[in-house]
Structure formats: structure tokens, C-alpha cells
Amino acid sequence: MLLSRKQLLHPHSYTTCYCFHALVYQARSRACITAAAANTAEATSAVAAPPPKPGAPKQCARVLFVGGLPGAVDPDVLQQQLAAACSQWHPTRVEVARFEEESVRSRFAAGWQHKGHAAIAFTSEDDLAAAAAAVQQLAADDWQVAAVVGPARKPPPHWPPELTLTPQELQEVQQQQAAAALRRAHNKRQRDRRQQRLIDSVSSLLTGLSPPAGLAAAQQYQPLLGQRLQQQLLQQHQQHQQQLEQAADLQLTSSSTGGSSSVLCATDLVDQLMAAMPDPLRFAIQVDKLQQLLQTQQQQQGPGLIRLAAAPSVVAVEQQLLLDWSLLPAVVDPAFGGQLADADVVRAGAGRMNLRALRKRVQVESFMLLLLQLTLPALKANAHLHIVEFGSGSGNLVLPLAHLFPCFTLTAVDMKASAITLLRQRVQQGQMHNVRVQEGTIELYSGAADVVLALHACGAASDWSLAQAAARSAAFIVSPCCIGKVNKSNTAGLFYRQDGSKRQQADQAAAAQVQQALQQTGQIQYPRSHWLKQQMDELAAKVKAEQQQQQQQQQDASPLGTPAADPAGHTLLAQQQQQQQQQQPLSPLQQAVLQSGSRTEQCRALFSLMAQAADYSHQEDHSYPDLAALAKSNVELDRGLSMAEAGYSTALVRLLQPELTAKADVLLGLPAAGARQVTAAGSASSAFSWVWA
Numbered sequence: 001m002l003l004s005r006k007q008l009l010h011p012h013s014y015t016t017c018y019c020f021h022a023l024v025y026q027a028r029s030r031a032c033i034t035a036a037a038a039n040t041a042e043a044t045s046a047v048a049a050p051p052p053k054p055g056a057p058k059q060c061a062r063v064l065f066v067g068g069l070p071g072a073v074d075p076d077v078l079q080q081q082l083a084a085a086c087s088q089w090h091p092t093r094v095e096v097a098r099f100e101e102e103s104v105r106s107r108f109a110a111g112w113q114h115k116g117h118a119a120i121a122f123t124s125e126d127d128l129a130a131a132a133a134a135v136q137q138l139a140a141d142d143w144q145v146a147a148v149v150g151p152a153r154k155p156p157p158h159w160p161p162e163l164t165l166t167p168q169e170l171q172e173v174q175q176q177q178a179a180a181a182l183r184r185a186h187n188k189r190q191r192d193r194r195q196q197r198l199i200d201s202v203s204s205l206l207t208g209l210s211p212p213a214g215l216a217a218a219q220q221y222q223p224l225l226g227q228r229l230q231q232q233l234l235q236q237h238q239q240h241q242q243q244l245e246q247a248a249d250l251q252l253t254s255s256s257t258g259g260s261s262s263v264l265c266a267t268d269l270v271d272q273l274m275a276a277m278p279d280p281l282r283f284a285i286q287v288d289k290l291q292q293l294l295q296t297q298q299q300q301q302g303p304g305l306i307r308l309a310a311a312p313s314v315v316a317v318e319q320q321l322l323l324d325w326s327l328l329p330a331v332v333d334p335a336f337g338g339q340l341a342d343a344d345v346v347r348a349g350a351g352r353m354n355l356r357a358l359r360k361r362v363q364v365e366s367f368m369l370l371l372l373q374l375t376l377p378a379l380k381a382n383a384h385l386h387i388v389e390f391g392s393g394s395g396n397l398v399l400p401l402a403h404l405f406p407c408f409t410l411t412a413v414d415m416k417a418s419a420i421t422l423l424r425q426r427v428q429q430g431q432m433h434n435v436r437v438q439e440g441t442i443e444l445y446s447g448a449a450d451v452v453l454a455l456h457a458c459g460a461a462s463d464w465s466l467a468q469a470a471a472r473s474a475a476f477i478v479s480p481c482c483i484g485k486v487n488k489s490n491t492a493g494l495f496y497r498q499d500g501s502k503r504q505q506a507d508q509a510a511a512a513q514v515q516q517a518l519q520q521t522g523q524i525q526y527p528r529s530h531w532l533k534q535q536m537d538e539l540a541a542k543v544k545a546e547q548q549q550q551q552q553q554q555q556d557a558s559p560l561g562t563p564a565a566d567p568a569g570h571t572l573l574a575q576q577q578q579q580q581q582q583q584q585p586l587s588p589l590q591q592a593v594l595q596s597g598s599r600t601e602q603c604r605a606l607f608s609l610m611a612q613a614a615d616y617s618h619q620e621d622h623s624y625p626d627l628a629a630l631a632k633s634n635v636e637l638d639r640g641l642s643m644a645e646a647g648y649s650t651a652l653v654r655l656l657q658p659e660l661t662a663k664a665d666v667l668l669g670l671p672a673a674g675a676r677q678v679t680a681a682g683s684a685s686s687a688f689s690w691v692w693a
Ligand SMILES: C[S@@+](CC[C@H](N)C(=O)[O-])C[C@H]1O[C@@H](n2cnc3c(N)ncnc32)[C@H](O)[C@@H]1O
Pocket: 390, 391, 392, 393, 394, 395, 396, 397, 413, 414, 415, 416, 419, 440, 441, 442, 443, 454, 455, 456, 457, 458, 461, 464, 481, 494, 495
């Protein structure tokens, strides 16, 4: 198959400007590359023919591009062979392109040692032409793949241009570079201005909300061990004491918050937790670390905003792990079974973890600790619970939990076929009898659930998980993910956009399921809580009133209609002023209010503004992290408050080692007393009813 000219010159083709690079990257298979290579001469002329587009990089006639090189061959060996093959034409430089640090892992795992292309510079075009034929021959003889050979449009960026360009060409390139730098600076200024306007708008939005949200939201965070849970533990502890008449065994300390509520001291808490732990968990947990953690938490005064660590240290993170992960089967460990560790560590079965694997382990530990506390009464009573994880992916949370809590049944639900296949393989490999796997959407889940879990289920998937918990009066532990997708998910399901984007094409069946779910269950509306809706309503009214007042002031200040000594001059001044004001664009906050129709739309637009600022992740070098964290805590608070309005006791807590991720918020919920008696058909396990009653 010969690639068409359109494919070769596609504007989205590889931007570092090797003409044949496009060819390689457009070719989807080895067969394609080989076939294209067979037609190299034709392809070369196809590339050379069209007139250069304005701003297109200049063709560099003295740099030869070689593509389609065998990825598994050592790049140094390739480099030597290329240099030797064209040595008689005196190349000034030969270079095989290598991976940058961050892109190495996936390609390396797939057996690639370099990027599969090289560039060779010559002093004349004649030399290049002659060398091209030799390299083509070499490729055919030695590497069993046909290389793609042709002149590059531009030398690689890190090559000094004077090595390959004439003085005139060099001057042109320098002019182009200067123009590009100017363009970049202009774009950056515009981006900064837009960002500043967003920051200003979101700041005034948050300032406009009254407690417990707005700027006070950060104070809503509670230690990982929620107050309500502590009190529940305390009550049980007291009952236990009375029954056994062994008051001296356990001590109580007063709560730092004062009043009638009191909490258990860390040692007693650890004892309680240890006594109830199922065996695999009891063996794997590092008791001293648990005790230390609970002690630190009890001493803390309101954790405040989550601040991300600039460069978290792997060693420090490892030292704080609660579990001894070497005691868990490799297949359930996100690092090995989930293959989050680097390829060499996975292969060797040991070694230093990377942060990605450690982050997931820390998330699993956080859920483990919360689940343990939440289900403590059931564990003590040997009651069997049904736990459902929504958006399980390939099982990095559900599998270690299923191993640590063999007394519970865990169901994993996800709509992504590839993730479910991998999860099923892991379940089979680990011979896990307490795990059920269900491919499908969260929205359409109709099975039982005593406790709902969701870890970083994207956008509205977290809200669907909460809705599913509410429908069954199930307890929940939900750590929400990105929020920017909230608007998309509101119209067409989470990942699936109605515009026919590639994700939708990738899985039409799942898209159809989401659409069906939306028809059946309705949409998730934002803000979630009546409380925030009301607040945003008030804010919208305030913004409108301010705008009207401003307009009135402008009219009043206008000299039109007032007696003027110099009428012509006044009119001109007034017109200029009016023009200036008209030219000043509305702030994002004003846009949200003034350009939305109904009050519901205004509320949603204000919420979207907040969600937009809240959407940040640990990969970004964020320029307003505090504001983003604050906006995120408000979004989560809104979710929590909506569940509180549905009768839940909720707490906003944080993952362990929260500085590791921007998505460290966790919503914790216990259904109202007695709510378990009213359950969705077939979903309540009778043993669980008494737990929360
Ligand atoms: C970021 S992954 C998290 C996976 C896993 N919980 C973990 O932390 O390793 C989010 C998962 O949610 C799934 N998901 C998102 N929306 C969903 C929906 N509406 N129904 C089912 N699964 C969904 C995605 O397919 C994806 O596998």
C-alpha cells in the first residue's frame, strides 16, 4: 500500500519536520512501512512536489533521514553501521534518535531501544544522493527490514545549523526562529492574561461563598479516621466494657475538640483494629507504622489545604507504607500485577519502585484503612458484606482489598473491555474466589452493595457511584477524579462525546450503554447540593446587580444630556469612554452569569468555572495550586453535602500521604440510622443491617 500525498503531508504529522518521519508515523504497521519503503522513490517525489506552505520548515538538502530502523538493534551498532556504509562520502554527523527519559518506559518494555530513525549530514547534495542508495542497500541486506530513506526538511533541532546550512539558509532559519519566538511570547502573554482572568474570577467566586464552603472549605478536611467513626467505635467500646466489666483494660482520652464527644487514644484504636483484622491483613500490616500514623493524626489541628510535594522522594514514601507489600501475592500488587513498576523491576520481581506504583499502593492502603474502620462491627460479628468497586480498571484496588479481606465478596465494575480482560486474567491467576467481575457502566449496575468504593472514577462516574450507594443506603468510600469532564459527561456519558471523537469510535457499545443509562436514570446535575445551588444563585444575583449598577453609573457619568461648554469635545470623550468599556471583555465570572439563560444554567456555569480551576493533576507544574486545591475541596464538599442532604453522615478526608497527588480527597459516608432497612431489592445483607442501625 502506498501512502497518499495527503497522508504524507497531513498537517498533524510528526512536527519535528522530517518529511519521511511522517511516512513512518502514518504507517500503522510494519507491512505498511515496508510497502511504503518499496516505493521510496515515488514517495520522495510526492513529498518534493507540492509548493511549500507558508511557514513550513525549509527543506534541508544535505541531511539524510533514515526511518523504519529495527527498534531492537542497539543504537550504537546502528550508528556505526550507518557511518561505515556512507563513510566514503564523508558524513559530518550520524545520529540515531533515542528516547527521552520519560518516553523510555513503554517503548523499552515493548523491546525498542531507540526511536527507529536516524539522520546523517553531508557537505553536498551529491554526496547525500549517493549515500542514500548505499544505506538503502545496507538496510535490505543487514536488518531484514526495508529502511525509509530520503532528504530531511530540517536538521534535528539539537544539531548546530552551521553544520548543515549555507550562510544564506542559516540566515533564513534564524529569521524564522526569531519570528517563532515572537509568536510564542505573544501566545504566552495571551495565555497568561486569560489565566489571570480565570484566577480573579474563581477567587471572587470562592470569596463570595459563605462557610462551610468558599475559603473555609479547607477546614472541612478531617483526619483519615472520621469523627463519627471514632464515636461509633467508642460506643461499642463502652458497651464492650460494660459487658466484660474490665474497665481497666482500655483507657479513654478526651477529644481535642472538647464537648461531650471523646475519642479513643491511638493505642486502644490500634488494639481494636488489630483484633478485628482478617488474617492476611493482620500479617501484612506494620503495627508500629499504624500506631505512629494515628498518633500524628490525633495531634493534628485541622489539616487544611492539600499541598503537593514538589519532588516527592521515593525512599520517604516507601518508608511510610503501612503494609509489607512483599507479603502480598505479586498478582494483586499494583506494582507487579498491575505493572505500574518499571519494566526492569517487574521482570526482576524486586528493586526500587517508581512513584507511580507507590502512589497506587498508598491509595490502596488508604482505602484499606477506611474500609477496616467502616466495617469493624461487621468484622467483629463475622458478618459477610458485599463490597462493590465502581470504575475498577484492571483491579489495582479491588484485588489487594479482596486478598486482605477474604471474608467479604468484592465486585469490580468497569466499562472498559481491555481493563476487564486484564482484571479477569489477574483474578484467575491469583485464584481469587471472592472477586466478581462485571463489564458494564456504573449507571446501569443493578446488583447488591453494602459498601461502595470508587477510586479516581473519572468525572461524573464518581457521582454515579455515590448515586448507586444512595439507592442502596450503602456506606461509601469515594475518592473522586478529574472534574473538567463533568460537563461532557452531563451530555453524553463520561468518555464518550457526541461529536464522534476517537474514544467513541473505539467503543461504540459502551457509548450506547452510557446513552441508555442517561435515558433511564436521568442526568447528574451540578452543583450537586441544594446548599451550593442556593449559594450560587445568590452570587449570580449579586453579579447581575453589580453589572446593572455599573451600567447605571456609566449612563449617569455620560456628559450627553448635560449642559456642556464644548458639546463637540464632550461627545467625543463620551464616545471614547463608551467604546473603551465596550471593548473590555467580560470576566469569566460575568460571562458565566450574564451569558446563561435560566437560573439553573447560571448555577451550572458558575459551578463549571469552579470545576475548571479545580481540575489539576500532579503531572502539571501548576501556576495556581492553592486556588486549584481550594476549588477542588469545594467541589468535593458539594458532593459530600448532597449526600448529607440525602441523610448520610459524611466526612471529607484525605488519602494517606496526600502530598503525593492532587486527587487526594476522599468522601466517606455512613447511611442514616435505620436506613439499611429500606434497601434496594435484594441488595441488603441482613447481617449488615444492624451495623449502622
Ligand atoms: C482512572 S481509572 C481508575 C481505575 C482504578 N480505580 C484505579 O484506581 O486503579 C477510571 C476507570 O473508571 C472507568 N469508568 C469511568 N466511567 C465509567 C462508567 N460510567 N462506568 C463504568 N466504568 C467507568 C474507566 O473505564 C476507568 O477504567
